[in-house]
Amino acid sequence: MxxxxxxxxxxxxxxxxxxxxxxxxxxxxxxxxxxxxxxxxxxxxxxxxxxxxxxxxxxxxxxxxxxxxxDYKTYELLELLESIPKGKMPLFVMLDGLEDPHNLGAILRTCDCVGVDGVIIGKHRNVGLTPTVAKVSTGAIDTVKVAMVTNLAQSIKYLKKQGFWIVGTDFENSRDYREGQYDVPLVIVVGSEGFGISSLVKKNCDYCVRLPMEGVVTSLNASVACGILLYEIYNQRHPL
Structure with missing residues (x-):
């Protein structure tokens, strides 16, 4: 195709x-x-x-x-795991229900910048690898491996068995994002623009983190929030 x-x-x-x-x-x-x-x-x-x-x-x-x-290539979850460089602390981003191609493209671009090992998206209720995603990603669609899975919750359970911690992004029952433990094999879960992460996916997370909101706006664009969190992980893993 x-x-x-x-x-x-x-x-x-x-x-x-x-x-x-x-x-x-x-x-x-x-x-x-x-x-x-x-x-x-x-x-x-x-x-x-x-x-x-x-x-x-x-x-x-x-x-x-x-x-x-x-068509842009997608990978199996196992292929993402096998492609992680030896000795590197693994980091995946999982997207739950993301529908805006501009957000996906921007997230891929940030993932390339901070060395994320792969992005995991669901086959249903998620935007795919479209021309708009490619344009916004400015080339990262070719450098960041994307796995499409049938069931996010089952994929989380599988990754936990491989030693990964699953950290969701949610405002309720969560800790400040700066308090997260990021020096472990990690999957960051980012939810949809309007509804956040689903209840089943949240249930399978080890814990959730939130970004402080000092103003009247109660949420950030999904790609902006993901970028802030990824750079906090990078900061903790690569301190000056």
Whole structure:
């Protein structure tokens, strides 16, 4: 199966990393000398289309360019475990019901920055690896392994048997995120934008953490909250 991904930075990175590209679509009137040079160097078929036609084909801000590539690969949970570098303290992020592709893309980008070993998402009620996710991730969709599992609760039980601690994110019955124990094999669970983590997943967490809220707003964007927590883990694991 193939798909179109779009955006100047996305296509440029695919070209620079010599990824397999079947064809490139470019809007009439678009001018980007550097991109055009890369396309010619890689000898990839480039079709010039009216911008309105591209608008109809692609959802989101394509910036006048798109590339046809293979669907993004997903992994089995066991493959994520086997890919953890020897001697590294493991860290996974599990997403429970996340629906916004912009949030998933931003989370993948942060995961790449802090060295997360993989992201685990459910096959149902979760956004998949879409072109919008690819665009927002700015390349991290290719560097951070993503496992799609049928049952998050069962996956948690399996990971516990492998020695992982499961830390949920929830405002009730939780501790300050700075009080978490992060020097162990860890899975951070982030819930959906509107409902948080499900009751069954929360039940299987070892404990939950929360971010302090001093103002009138009672929650943060899922990707922002995840980023803050991941950098606190990084800070504790890699102190100055």
């Amino acid at each position: 193939t798909q179109y991904v779009y955006g100047k930075n996305v296509v440029k990175q695919l070209l620079q990393e010599d990824k397999k590209i079947y064809e490139i679509l470019m809007a009439e009137g678009m001018r980007d000398t550097a991109l055009e040079k890369l396309i010619k160097e890689h000898k990839i078929t480039c079709k010039i289309l009216p911008r309105k036609k591209m608008d109809g084909m692609l959802q989101g801000n394509h910036q006048g360019i798109a590339a046809k590539i293979d």
